[in-house]
């Protein structure tokens with residue numbers, strides 16, 4: 001996806017580059033950097049699956065646990081052909097920093113299977129998921145590591161995980177979040193990441209002193225995060241001028257009807273053919289004219305190859321790692337603001353945290369409480385990041401990392417896991 005100058009920028013490399021920029025300013029010593037920059041545990045598993053045609057295919061799966069210093073490991077499970085150990089490793093580290101920044105008592109992890117679920121039946125996906133849980137089962141659990149949905153995984157798959165784990169360990173809804181409501185899922189989890197993005201966008205618009213109805217936004221990706229982000233923002237009055245998925249981009253300068261686009265995607269399986277705007281190549285959505293650009297699909301989609309073409313003022317990273325770390329300084333030089341993923345997309349893990357707490361309590365909270373607590377967490381983290389960045393004249397990403405790293409280091413010292421020599 002990146003051009004040649006960014007080639008090889010996997011999530012792990014990106015997470016290390018971002019970490020190092022903050023660590024330099026914090027003057028962290030080498031030992032501490034090594035402790036914070038490496039995974040606690042990495043597991044690769046072989047996943048043999050009997051396909052519907054009778055043949056057996058063997059998939060590769062991963063679970064990487066980056067840190068459990070502040071609480072059990074926590075992080076999504078991704079099904080995608082591009083999943084690699086390097087990406088999962090970086091995504092796991094980002095979860096540690098995200099949970100610390102948001103002040104959730106959780107650590108960081110991530111999982112993935114290299115597969116194309118779009119070419120698999122539901123039954124094949126179920127067998128693959130159960131076999132994967134068989135492979136990583138010893139590592140996960142409500143006090144150890146708690147998976148959640150990510151790209152191409154959803155509530156149904158989380159339900160299978162809960163079932164497979166519970167068969168071995170006894171009824172354990174707290175082993176996974178993002179479950180169906182009937183299996184201990186939480187009100188508000190389905191759209192939590194998009195809701196959280198819209199809260200951050202709203203807070204930023206407030207800071208700019210611009211009402212949302214004067215703002216145009218383009219959203220790349222029309223899955224869980226992209227769709228709910230676009231929907232919530234359009235309900236708040238924001239004009240969504242472009243959306244895209246893996247099949248098409250749709251542009252309408254007057255504003256798209258997001259609910260209609262969502263219905264089209266639900267019925268036909270893709271945005272392709274949606275008549276509510278002009279159909280363009282997906283890439284054009286990233287470079288269309290808009291106040292706010294919200295990448296909500298894959299990593300490294302904003303890179304040296306499209307930097308010059310961007311026509312936005314602010315990028316909100318709803319996906320994990322959409323801005324290439326080599327390109328970020330050039331964006332800032334061009335006066336384009338970047339609000340980092342570990343802040344912007346934190347709504348999902350926040351409501352996952354609420355779900356886990358409800359599961360442990362065996363008590364369901366009301367949606368109003370969840371929405372109130374979600375808003376409080378997002379506002380608090382946003383305000384801290386903005387204040388530190390303004391005070392020290394550093395980027396929002398570096399400010400977010402400094403706040404997060406500081407929390408993990410303090411917890412490490414207090415637990416005695418990492419003893420400072422000084």
Ligand code: NAD
Nearest residue numbers: 150151152193221222223224225245246297319320345348
């Ligand atoms: P999803 O599978 O529900 O949706 C992904 C979307 O991206 C799909 O609409 C797909 O068509 C689209 N897409 C893929 N390639 C594209 C391309 N080249 N151009 C345009 N669109 C493309 O996944 P999701 O859960 O929405 O996750 C999206 C991102 O948000 C990921 O980076 C994920 O790690 C991150 N994230 C997700 C959550 C969550 O709660 N699901 C939480 C935090 C962060």
